[in-house]
Amino acid sequence: MSDAIRERLAWVAVDWGSSQLRVWGLDESGEVLVRGGSDKGMLTLRPEDYEIALLEVVGDWLPASGRVGVWVCGMAGARQGWREAAYLPVPTRLDDLAQGAVMPTVSDTRLDVLLLPGLCQFADVTGCDFDVMRGEETQLAGLVAREPGFSGLVCLPGTHAKWAWLERGEVKRFATYLTGELYGLLAGQSVLRHSVADDGLTEPGCREAFVAAVREASARPGEFARLLFGLRAADLLDASLPAGEARQTRLGARLSGLAIGLELSGVRHDLSASSVTLVGGEALCERYALALEALGHASRRVEGEAAVLAGLGLARAGT
Amino acid sequence: MSDAIRERLAWVAVDWGSSQLRVWGLDESGEVLVRGGSDKGMLTLRPEDYEIALLEVVGDWLPASGRVGVWVCGMAGARQGWREAAYLPVPTRLDDLAQGAVMPTVSDTRLDVLLLPGLCQFADVTGCDFDVMRGEETQLAGLVAREPGFSGLVCLPGTHAKWAWLERGEVKRFATYLTGELYGLLAGQSVLRHSVADDGLTEPGCREAFVAAVREASARPGEFARLLFGLRAADLLDASLPAGEARQTRLGARLSGLAIGLELSGVRHDLSASSVTLVGGEALCERYALALEALGHASRRVEGEAAVLAGLGLARAGT
Numbered sequence: 001m002s003d004a005i006r007e008r009l010a011w012v013a014v015d016w017g018s019s020q021l022r023v024w025g026l027d028e029s030g031e032v033l034v035r036g037g038s039d040k041g042m043l044t045l046r047p048e049d050y051e052i053a054l055l056e057v058v059g060d061w062l063p064a065s066g067r068v069g070v071w072v073c074g075m076a077g078a079r080q081g082w083r084e085a086a087y088l089p090v091p092t093r094l095d096d097l098a099q100g101a102v103m104p105t106v107s108d109t110r111l112d113v114l115l116l117p118g119l120c121q122f123a124d125v126t127g128c129d130f131d132v133m134r135g136e137e138t139q140l141a142g143l144v145a146r147e148p149g150f151s152g153l154v155c156l157p158g159t160h161a162k163w164a165w166l167e168r169g170e171v172k173r174f175a176t177y178l179t180g181e182l183y184g185l186l187a188g189q190s191v192l193r194h195s196v197a198d199d200g201l202t203e204p205g206c207r208e209a210f211v212a213a214v215r216e217a218s219a220r221p222g223e224f225a226r227l228l229f230g231l232r233a234a235d236l237l238d239a240s241l242p243a244g245e246a247r248q249t250r251l252g253a254r255l256s257g258l259a260i261g262l263e264l265s266g267v268r269h270d271l272s273a274s275s276v277t278l279v280g281g282e283a284l285c286e287r288y289a290l291a292l293e294a295l296g297h298a299s300r301r302v303e304g305e306a307a308v309l310a311g312l313g314l315a316r317a318g319t
Numbered sequence: 320m321s322d323a324i325r326e327r328l329a330w331v332a333v334d335w336g337s338s339q340l341r342v343w344g345l346d347e348s349g350e351v352l353v354r355g356g357s358d359k360g361m362l363t364l365r366p367e368d369y370e371i372a373l374l375e376v377v378g379d380w381l382p383a384s385g386r387v388g389v390w391v392c393g394m395a396g397a398r399q400g401w402r403e404a405a406y407l408p409v410p411t412r413l414d415d416l417a418q419g420a421v422m423p424t425v426s427d428t429r430l431d432v433l434l435l436p437g438l439c440q441f442a443d444v445t446g447c448d449f450d451v452m453r454g455e456e457t458q459l460a461g462l463v464a465r466e467p468g469f470s471g472l473v474c475l476p477g478t479h480a481k482w483a484w485l486e487r488g489e490v491k492r493f494a495t496y497l498t499g500e501l502y503g504l505l506a507g508q509s510v511l512r513h514s515v516a517d518d519g520l521t522e523p524g525c526r527e528a529f530v531a532a533v534r535e536a537s538a539r540p541g542e543f544a545r546l547l548f549g550l551r552a553a554d555l556l557d558a559s560l561p562a563g564e565a566r567q568t569r570l571g572a573r574l575s576g577l578a579i580g581l582e583l584s585g586v587r588h589d590l591s592a593s594s595v596t597l598v599g600g601e602a603l604c605e606r607y608a609l610a611l612e613a614l615g616h617a618s619r620r621v622e623g624e625a626a627v628l629a630g631l632g633l634a635r636a637g638t
Contacts, residue, residue, distance in 0.1 A: 121552075129552070130555075130557055132555055177545045178547040179544050182544055185504040189508060190500055191500060222537070222583075225498050225581060229495040230450065233440075233449035234442075236439075237439055237441060237451065
């Protein structure tokens with residue numbers, strides 16, 4: 001770590017997930033000077049462990065004297081995390097997240113830590129259902145920071161994929177689909193685990209198999225559990241499938257398409273209006289873009305890391 | 320084992336599943352004289368282990384001299400089982416299963432073992448999809464043995480729930496739903512595992528929660544993955560839920576209802592015609608009956624063990 005970087009460090013951005021800790025050191029202009037992280041996610045930590053886990057990453061970045069603000073989103077603010085930052089109920093303005101931030105106790109006098117809250121939604125007569133998010137709200141805030149007054153439908157694909165309806169910078173409602181976790185359980189631990197593999201849709205025929213599966217599951221969502229077993233049966237009986245590994249990637253592409261197609265069937269009434277803004281990593285967002293395109297819907301992508309940093313920066317600017 | 324029983328033993332019936340071995344000793348009239356079993360299912364055995372595993376259960380039942388027929392359905396006839404009994408493609412008459420039986424090599428001269436085949440279905444233009452069953456076809460045969468010329472829709476709930484369309488004793492087509500496995504993975508290994516428990520729908524409010532979930536998932540199958548995450552969110556936010564264990568059983572009942580409701584949504588076009596015949600154990604069939612009733616459909620139950628024995632007896636009589 002050069003002294004030059006240490007001198008320019010203005011603040012630290014943290015995305016503290018269930019299984020991963022990701023950290024960035026930024027200068028006053030928002031430029032990333034240094035990045036780091038570890039696998040010390042919320043699930044592995046007791047409250048007293050957080051400061052140590054953070055210092056393992058940023059200890060070497062900090063100046064000898066003076067205080068540095070550390071802005072944290074994600075599971076560190078959960079009840080079972082570092083300190084609870086209570087959920088803000090929707091509708092919520094996204095430039096207001098810092099109002100719900102809490103400061104955990106820290107020993108190192110160089111650290112000013114703020115944990116941002118997540119969002120929650122209560123069931124109501126309009127058809128909204130109970131829901132929670134923690135971490136994704138900061139990416140949504142980043143979208144609003146980059147595009148003030150943003151209105152539209154936003155999807156953040158992942159283990160628990162979030163769909164959020166934004167109006168002029170405000171989250172009106174949101175919905176979480178367990179899609180990524182469902183896919184992971186089926187691909188890794190079900191009877192299908194011997195039949196499927198993931199190659200990122202690069203093998204010949206995999207994109208086509210993915211697209212066909214998206215269309216099938218979204219057209220017949222009630223048959224999802226049957227289409228799943230059909231992968232096993234096709235592995236045993238379908239002579240048109242290639243052999244060996246190519247067979248597994250083909251069926252893996254199909255499994256992914258079924259899971260995402262089921263999700264898109266759930267949000268289909270909201271898809272007609274406008275283009276979907278996907279926020280996240282390149283590979284998964286491309287897969288969602290392909291699935292949306294297969295159903296005739298446009299999308300565009302905002303890089304997930306840029307959104308987190310912009311969201312944490314917006315919270316910092318708001319205090 | 321009394322000599323009287325040993326003298327009356329006419330044949331042995333075996334249901335050899337992936338994880339369980341179930342065995343019955345019967346007299347010529349079909350009366351069960353003795354029953355046994357072990358956890359030596361197909362997944363734990365190499366081909367050379369099957370005879371030993373069988374003799375561990377029936378060795379003491381066999382007469383000193385003479386041969387006893389052993390009729391076996393289930394995974395012992397799979398490619399990775401004792402010896403492969405190739406699938407019979409549908410449509411298939413159920414009184415014909417013995418035509419596809421194979422005899423594995425055995426050392427003990429008192430044993431005449433026959434492994435019954437499963438059924439398979441190839442994809443075709445009428446909308447049939449690839450599918451396989453192994454074991455359930457024998458229960459269907461048992462239904463036909465008890466009710467010759469049976470026509471109607473039959474459901475065999477389980478890890479891989481089977482729906483079969485029968486016409487005058489013939490399986491025309493069938494469909495497998497991965498419902499039980501999906502439920503098991505979600506209840507045991509997903510983020511929902513801390514929120515749910517199963518009490519067999521006995522706690523107050525559980526039947527109602529189950530029925531409501533069946534209706535929701537069958538009406539909005541595309542939202543299945545959202546309704547799943549909604550269980551986690553309700554656990555965090557829903558003040559109307561009871562506390563502690565009662566909360567978990569309530570949410571567990573709801574999870575079960577969502578999984579079964581999704582399946583019923585898939586077969587709903589076939590449900591309107593007539594009553595569904597459920598074949599299987601009491602608890603799970605009662606749950607399916609309750610779910611069907613919630614959607615306005617009648618059902619009746621045929622005991623699963625009786626169906627297996629009648630099916631194996633029909634195969635024996637046919638040779």
